[in-house]
Amino acid sequence: MAPLLEVKDLRTRFSTDDGPLQAVDGVSFNVEPGQVLGIVGESGCGKSVTCLTIMGLNDKRSTTSTGEVLFRGEDLLRASPKRLREIRGNEIAMIFQDPMTSLNPVHTIGKQLTEAVLLHRDVSRKQAAARALELLEAVRIPRAERRIGDYPHQFSGGMRQRVMIAMALINSPDVLIADEPTTALDVTTQAQILELLKQLQQDFGTAIIMITHDLGVVAETCDDVVVMYSAKVVEHAEVDEIFERPAHPYTWGLMGSLPRLNAIVDRLQQIPGQPPSLLNPPRGCRFHPRCPYTMAVCKEKVPPLEPHPGGVFHEQACHLDPATKEREAAKLLESVAGVGAS
Amino acid sequence: MLQYLIRRLLWAGVLFLAVTIVTYVIFFLVPANPARLAAGQSATPERVREVEKFLGLDQPVYVQYGNFLKRLVLEGSLGQSFLTRQSVNEEILRAAPITASLVFGAMIMVLMLAIPLGILSALRPRSLLDRTAMTYVLIGISLPSFWIGLMLSYLIGYKLQLTPIAGYCEVISVQEAAICGGLTDWAYHMLLPWFTLAIVTAGTYVRFVRAEVMETMHQDYVRTARAKGAPERTVMRSHILRNAMLPVVTMIGMDIGLLLGGAIFIEAVFGLPGLGGTALEAIQRFDLPTLQGVVIFGALAIITLTLIVDLLYAWIDPRIRLS
Numbered sequence: 078m079a080p081l082l083e084v085k086d087l088r089t090r091f092s093t094d095d096g097p098l099q100a101v102d103g104v105s106f107n108v109e110p111g112q113v114l115g116i117v118g119e120s121g122c123g124k125s126v127t128c129l130t131i132m133g134l135n136d137k138r139s140t141t142s143t144g145e146v147l148f149r150g151e152d153l154l155r156a157s158p159k160r161l162r163e164i165r166g167n168e169i170a171m172i173f174q175d176p177m178t179s180l181n182p183v184h185t186i187g188k189q190l191t192e193a194v195l196l197h198r199d200v201s202r203k204q205a206a207a208r209a210l211e212l213l214e215a216v217r218i219p220r221a222e223r224r225i226g227d228y229p230h231q232f233s234g235g236m237r238q239r240v241m242i243a244m245a246l247i248n249s250p251d252v253l254i255a256d257e258p259t260t261a262l263d264v265t266t267q268a269q270i271l272e273l274l275k276q277l278q279q280d281f282g283t284a285i286i287m288i289t290h291d292l293g294v295v296a297e298t299c300d301d302v303v304v305m306y307s308a309k310v311v312e313h314a315e316v317d318e319i320f321e322r323p324a325h326p327y328t329w330g331l332m333g334s335l336p337r338l339n340a341i342v343d344r345l346q347q348i349p350g351q352p353p354s355l356l357n358p359p360r361g362c363r364f365h366p367r368c369p370y371t372m373a374v375c376k377e378k379v380p381p382l383e384p385h386p387g388g389v390f391h392e393q394a395c396h397l398d399p400a401t402k403e404r405e406a407a408k409l410l411e412s413v414a415g416v417g418a419s
Numbered sequence: 420m421l422q423y424l425i426r427r428l429l430w431a432g433v434l435f436l437a438v439t440i441v442t443y444v445i446f447f448l449v450p451a452n453p454a455r456l457a458a459g460q461s462a463t464p465e466r467v468r469e470v471e472k473f474l475g476l477d478q479p480v481y482v483q484y485g486n487f488l489k490r491l492v493l494e495g496s497l498g499q500s501f502l503t504r505q506s507v508n509e510e511i512l513r514a515a516p517i518t519a520s521l522v523f524g525a526m527i528m529v530l531m532l533a534i535p536l537g538i539l540s541a542l543r544p545r546s547l548l549d550r551t552a553m554t555y556v557l558i559g560i561s562l563p564s565f566w567i568g569l570m571l572s573y574l575i576g577y578k579l580q581l582t583p584i585a586g587y588c589e590v591i592s593v594q595e596a597a598i599c600g601g602l603t604d605w606a607y608h609m610l611l612p613w614f615t616l617a618i619v620t621a622g623t624y625v626r627f628v629r630a631e632v633m634e635t636m637h638q639d640y641v642r643t644a645r646a647k648g649a650p651e652r653t654v655m656r657s658h659i660l661r662n663a664m665l666p667v668v669t670m671i672g673m674d675i676g677l678l679l680g681g682a683i684f685i686e687a688v689f690g691l692p693g694l695g696g697t698a699l700e701a702i703q704r705f706d707l708p709t710l711q712g713v714v715i716f717g718a719l720a721i722i723t724l725t726l727i728v729d730l731l732y733a734w735i736d737p738r739i740r741l742s
Contacts, residue, residue: 182738
């Protein structure tokens with residue numbers, strides 16, 4: 078069966094006052110119906126831009142995108158603005174990082190929810206409102222029939238994110254892009270929202286692209302994981318495979334920096350240094366200035382994304398030989414036992 | 420909400436009192452004798468004293484002020500002109516609608532000019548249109564209104580003969596002897612004054628609307644609206660403008676007062692018998708009651724308009740209404 082969403086060699090470039098900036102550099106992945114794909118990486122690695130490009134939500138005047146974004150075989154990068162509007166919010170929906178600012182302060186949430194229905198369905202206002210109420214109940218907003226007339230500022234952050242989720246799912250989309258949906262929320266609310274997303278994903282059968290910098294969220298929710306670093310994909314595998322046999326030093330760094338309750342450590346491991354500037358990325362492997370395993374070849378040659386031997390689907394982009402990777406990964410897993418439990 | 424309204428009304432009262440006191444004090448600091456002016460050039464000192472007594476000017480300032488306040492509060496009367504002995508209320512009721520129509524007409528023109536221009540400039544920053552609009556903003560802010568008024572009167576009124584050069588026509592109470600009257604004549608004569616006042620005011624508004632729209636355009640909820648699949652027209656109208664216009668409403672409230680001041684020059688240029696002319700004449704002739712009347716009416720108008728704008732603001736912004 079053909080995948081629902083196929084991203085092929087996606088490249089997105091912004092023209093900035095400081096020169097061209099390659100925000101996404103040759104990213105490819107597939108999303109199957111009902112699958113949850115995690116995209117992990119530090120701030121500014123291009124994971125949000127990848128998704129905004131899929132949605133066609135980048136500023137058109139300063140952005141150029143190449144490659145292909147095939148949704149049911151239709152290339153969204155070449156689709157007309159009208160066709161994109163038909164797809165957005167209907168077949169592909171999106172929720173954003175900050176629920177405090179993502180809802181319009183001057184409209185009631187009922188109005189904002191029904192707007193989403195009326196843009197795509199030929200129904201009466203009343204029917205749209207009934208659908209809105211249905212979704213508010215589905216995302217478990219207490220006393221939904223009364224709260225539907227309230228304004229965003231009358232809701233807490235977690236409740237607003239529930240409203241955002243309700244709005245995204247109101248037209249039963251095939252794909253939901255969740256751009257760090259829990260980052261701006263406190264820890265207990267985070268857990269509730271993730272639980273809700275998982276539940277709704279099963280109920281609605283929606284495929285989810287989960288953008289996050291939190292490997293804990295990935296372990297909790299995802300089927301497949303794409304690890305991005307400095308606009309490129311550095312590792313791509315199933316979630317169990319990534320946590321059992323991580324093959325890229327950057328992924329090791331991310332796993333080493335996870336806080337754990339069942340291990341006694343003085344302080345958390347961190348990846349030294351800063352992510353490189355996308356205006357002027359380093360030669361060779363972009364991770365080499367921060368990588369503890371740097372070899373001469375890393376400074377010269379960009380490592381291609383290649384299969385990692387082992388039988389299951391697993392791609393990685395690192396010059397280290399597979400044996401060294403297996404050894405280092407095993408060492409890391411020993412020291413962080415318990416993380417991979419998903 | 421009710422508490423807010425009561426607090427606002429009490430403040431309005433305090434403000435009102437302060438305005439009347441300041442006007443009174445300033446007037447009495449001016450070294451001139453209104454009675455002498457009222458009595459005429461050749462009046463004897465005895466005659467002047469009689470006039471003083473008649474006008475109440477022989478009493479201390481605070482007694483005069485007290486009398487004035489008592490009359491104002493109890494009878495709603497602003498007194499009589501020192502010069503013409505006519506009721507100030509009547510004079511103001513005659514002149515105020517002219518000034519009001521000038522100010523409101525100009526404000527409508529300002530918005531009709533500034534909102535589309537501001538939006539287009541915001542959508543295409545650094546484009547030719549944006550640059551032209553910003554040049555206009557600079558000109559509008561820099562040039563004095565009376566100069567623009569005279570230039571327009573000369574070019575459009577005299578050279579092109581498209582509008583009258585100056586003058587005013589009544590709308591409702593047209594006198595028999597009047598050479599013009601009625602809605603069409605009135606609007607025809609008001610066109611140039613409106614336009615002049617609008618030109619000097621709209622500049623600031625274009626800039627303001629542009630800045631607000633540009634800021635709102637990049638809000639997260641605008642992205643949310645696009646992610647829902649809303650077409651650009653809906654995004655602009657329902658999501659950007661609705662939010663960007665909130666500060667503009669506040670600014671209109673503050674500016675209507677400024678426009679009342681600016682209207683004085685425009686009235687002088689175009690010979691409109693509005694409040695500006697009344698005030699000017701009152702100052703020149705030391706006619707305290709008339710001047711006081713204009714100032715008080717102006718203050719009242721500004722206080723009321725600000726209150727209306729604040730309530731309007733609460734009505735369109737649920738965050739204020741419901742907190």
